[in-house]
Structures are given as structure tokens and as C-alpha cells.
Amino acid sequence: MYTPKFIQICLGSLFFSASFNMLIPELPSYLSSLGGAKYIGLIIALFTFTAGISRPFSGRLTDTIGRRPVMLFGAMVCLICGFFYPIMNTVFGFLLLRLFHGFSTGFTPTAASTFVSDVVPQERLGEAMGIHGIAFGTGMALGPALGSLIKLHFSYSILFYSSSAMALIALVLIVNLKETLDAVAPFTWKALRISRKEIIAKEAFPAAIINFLAYISFGVILTLIPDWTEAVGFENKGTFFIVFTIFSLLVRIVAGRFSDRYGRTKVILIGLLLLVIALFYLGQFQSESGFLVGAGLYGLAMGVVTPAIHAWTIDLSAPGKKGNAMATMYIALEVGIGLGALISGWYYQGAVPRIPNTFYCCAGFALLGAVYIITRQKKPSN
Template sequence: MYSSKFILICFGSLLFSASFNMLIPELPSYLASLGGAEYIGLIIALFTLTAGLSRPFSGRLTDTIGRRPVLIFGALVCLICGFFYPLLTTVYGFLLLRLFHGFSTGFTPTAASTFVSDVVPHQRLGEAMGIHGIAFSTGMAIGPAMGSFIKLHHSYEVLFHSSSLMAFLALLLMVNLKETLPQKQAFRWALLKISKSDIIAVEAMPASIVNFLAYTSLGVILTLIPDWTVAVGFANKGVFFIVFTVSSLVVRIIAGKISDRYGRSKVIMVGLVLLIIALTSIGYFNTKLGLLVGAGLYGFGMGVVTPAIHAWTIDLSQPGQKGKAMATMYISLEAGIGLAALISGWYYKEDVLRITHALYGCAILALMGMIYIVLWNRRLHH
């Protein structure tokens, strides 16, 4: 049985994830209404930029001052940003806020994954990461669907304030968590001085490289799928995200358990194959059914890959440096999402047919991830 700490962090992560994800389907239209349609690629890219840049700091703070303060800081950022979106009504004001909003995912997920690894037995780590991933992904599913529903029936202002409400509820849960770091330090500004050795956990790089190659596809999905969804005939831009996340939920616990028993790399390989099939299908079958089937396969792929990569990262980490290893893995995730969002947004130029090219490109990168794992395993056994 899992502890109350584990259950609380899962619910906190669900609400936190819903808070920022509920904005994603409507932000391209909102930015266009401000006169910034050409900056669509920056919506995700700026968010992931600060998330990535803040990871070395969140990783170090997670390993020094504790998991709980880092969790709380990220949720507070989401809470504050929801109130500022309706106030900053210029294109540059909006983009500046997206930059600041990224600190939320730079901090909370690093501490949350590390917290999970503290409160579960290591032999059940893959399974636990799968369950925690289900919670986070449920937020990814209900968030966009709720966001589109709120915007259809109310206004952007109500949508932004709803995002803040979700963050506030997450904050309430996280404040009630007990610290799991055995020997925590008091915060001091010197802890924010980062050396080269603090930025990257070299030992976690194999998992991070594969993570980067897998998550580029999510950058394209987050940036371009809302427009693709409308192009194939759906009114609610959150449809893809619902199907993608529900299918991801179905497979996560099973995939995590299998990775505990048979090894991380075998499970990750299966997930990458599913991603390749999904991305190719979405691009090739440009119909409602094609989108739904592709979304389902994409969810299966990400549901298999993610908990195995998280557990692999902890496996590779050095004693007392789990936060640093998780931060490295998340830096690769943000780099993949951010670069893909930026490049695909720039390439798109509101030509729907170009979305297929971006999807095929991501399938090739997933294939490169498979090749890397094969080469890494060969080196490991020689």
C-alpha cells in the first residue's frame, strides 16, 4: 500500500498540472487577439526556456533546503500568473508573463519526482513513477478540456482566474506535506550560486538524451495540434489532449511495473516504437478518426516511455543527488519541448500541411532515440 504522503503528492501534482495546461489550447487564439499571431511558437518555447534554465537551481535546492519549499514555490508562480494574464494585455506583456510562468514547471515537478522516490520502496519505483505520472497526466487531460469549455461559455478572464484557483488548491495540498529530506539546510543566497558541476548530472545523461529525443514531439503537439484539431473538423481544441492522456493513464502503471521487472531500456524501446507509429499516423491520416487513433497511440507511447525514463534517471543518480539527476532529466525534456515548439511554430506559418512535416520529423528523432539505446546497451555490456 502507498502512504498518505504519496497520495497527497499525486493529487497536488494533478491540480498543479491542470492549472497551467488548461490555458494551452486557448493561448494561440488569445495571442492572436492581442495582435501577436506570428509569435505562436513562443507560447510554449518561452515557458520551457525558463523552466529549463531554472532546473539546476531547483535540483540543487531540492537536495539542500528540501522538497517541500521547491514544490510550494512552483505552485505559487502558477497562482500569481493566472491573475496577471488579464492585466498584461500587450503582446510583449503576454510573452514576458509566459517567460515568468515557466518557473512553475522548473521547480514543482523536480521536487515532486524526488519526493516520490523518497516515500516509496525502490523495488516499486517504476510503478510509483507510473502512478504519479497518471496524476500529472490527468491534469494534462482535464486541464485543456476544462480550459476550452470555460472559454466557450465564459471569457478569457474567467479562464485565467480558474487557472489560479487550480494552483491554489494544489498549494493547499503541498503545504500539508511533511519534508522528506533527512538533513535539510536553511535557505541562503549562496545556494543559488551554480557551478558547472551543479548544472548537469553527467551520470543521468543517457536517460536525458533519450528523453530529449522523445519529448521533441510534445513541443510540436502542444504548439500545432490545436490548429490541426480544428482543421480536421473538431470545435473543442482539447479533444486530442483528452484522448492522448486517457490512453496514457491506462498504460502507465503497467509499464512502470514491467520496467521494475524487466529493465528500463526494453520498456522505453517499446514506447518509442509506439510514438513513431502515432506521429506518422496523425500526419498521414488527416481525418477526425486519424487524429483520435493517433492521439490514443501517442498516449500509449508517452505512457510507456515516461515512468521508465523517470525511474531510469533515479537508477543512474548518485547518493544524495537525486534532485540534481531529476533536474538534468527535466532540462532535456524542456529543451526538447521548447526547441520543437520554437522551430515548428516558425516553420508552420499557418500552413496546415506543414504540420505533417513537423510530425514526421519528430518520428525520425524517436527512431534516433531507439538507435541510441541499442548503442548504449552494447557499450554497457562490453
């Protein structure tokens, strides 16, 4: 399983993830400095909106023109955006750029996950998705921590240019990959014409539902955790993401292997129940120690759920339509993150005591996902 292709795509995903995640802890303060504090919920919502609407196109292109060009396009968007943030120094310009930046995650992760499924043995797919998730998650942890460190010692402009540097490294890694799609078609504008049937892969809908319910909480986390981190006494706004990702990484390989051996839905159910506990804990224990324990529990929960959902999506996909299935799963993810960010930002309005209520609400959605798994009729692919 540990071929040069697999290692290279994991490294590419790490730097790609670090590129856009390193901005997240500092963007609320940056938007406030521009006079847009009331638009804090749009930082993530606009990003996920364009990521979501681009998924059907990235899924189709992944299955037609190939995995590699789709990954390259998303990384190129990150590279370009890092240079434009210092220039777009108005609230409108910033929000417009966030809208465009979302195309990055609308393209690269869809093709990268599909690429992984092409280059590993099918019987170790869950394990492979877990390891690929470790790489992506490492970028998610190191990015915010490094971003906050850069901002503390340098400036917003240096932070944005550093984001572009990470994207450039990802580009170099991806451009040297060999295409894995057998029948590659040349790109034409007609390839962007998709029918209603091609927008959503119905066969992947069960995995998409769970992804939506699980990732509502992540939209809330991305939007409110920077302020919550300061409120409980930490200076580095990336603290939560460091702890969250460390625990997420520790469990991903084991969870992936368990999903290969015992079934995807059993592992997903355990992860969802852990997610309920983690979100209640985050809201209930409002101290530095409680914050760290909550971050660790949340990391464990998402580390269990995510690789199993990704592998389950591939299991459910139709022949030759893995990209479409992954796109459907990611659409649900983006909608969940976007709604979580938008609604929590609207409810929050700078009132820190309101934040625990958003965690409790997210726990309810995770519990709903657990009920769905329990009551859903089991299928052979589960």
C-alpha cells in the same frame, strides 16, 4: 506504497498540472487577438526556456533546503500568473508573463518526482512513477478540456482565474506534506550559486538524451495541435489531450511495473517505437477518426516511455543527488519541448498543410532515440 504522503503528492501534481495545462489550447487564439499571431511558437518556447534554466537551481535546492519548499514555489508562480494574464494585455506583456510562468514547471515537478522516490519502496519505483505520472497526466487531460469549455461559455479572464484556483488547491495539498529530506539546510542566497559541475548530472545523461529526443514531439503537439484539431473538424481544442491522456493513463501502471521487472531500457525502446508509429499515423490519416487513433497511439507511447525514463533517472543518480539527476532529465525535456515548439511555430506560419511534415520529422527523432537505446552498452542499472 499507497501511503497518505504518496496519495497527497499525486493529487497535488494533478491540480498543479491542470493549472498551467488548461491554458494551452486557448493561448494561440488569445495571442492572435492581441496581434501576435506570428509569435505563436514563443508561447511554449519561452515557457520551457525559463523552466529549463531554472532546473539546475531547483535540483540543488531540492537536495539542500528540501522537496517541499521547491514544490511550493512552483505552485505559487502558477497562482500569481493566473491573475496577471488579464492585466498583461499587450503582446510584449503576454510573452514576458509566459517567460515568468515557466519557473513553475522548472521547480515543482523536479521536487515532486524526487519526493515520490523518497516515499515509495525502491523495488516499486517504476510503478510509483507510473502512478504519479497518471496523476500529472490526468491534470494534463482535464486541464485543456476544462479550459476550452470555460472559454466557450465564459471569457479569457475567467479561464485565467480558474488556472489560479487550480494552483491554489495544489498549494494547499503540498503545504500539508511533511518534508522527506533528512538534512535540511536553511535557504540562503549562496544556495543559488552553482558550479558548472552542478548544472548537469553526468550520470543521468543517458536518460536525459532519450527524454530530449522523445519530447521534441510534445513541443510540436502543444504548439500545433490546437489548430490541427480545428482543421480536422473538432470544436473543442482539448480533444487531442483528452484522448492522448486517457490512453497514456491506461498504460502507465503496467509500463512502470514492466520496467521494474524487465529493465528500464527495454520498456523505453518499446515506447519509442510506438512513438514513431503514432507520429507517422497522425500525419498520414488526416480525418477525425485518424486524429483520434493517432492521439491514442501517441498517448500509449508517451505513457510507456515517461515513467521508465523517470525511474531510470533515479537509478542512475549519485547518492544524495537525486534532485540534481531529476533536474538534468527535466532540462533535457524542456529543451526538447522548447525546440519543438519554436521550430514548428516558425515553420508553420498558419499553413495547416505543413503540420504533417512536423510529425514526420519528430518521428525521425524518436527513431534516433530507439537506435541510441539499441546501440548503447548495457549497464547493470538498466
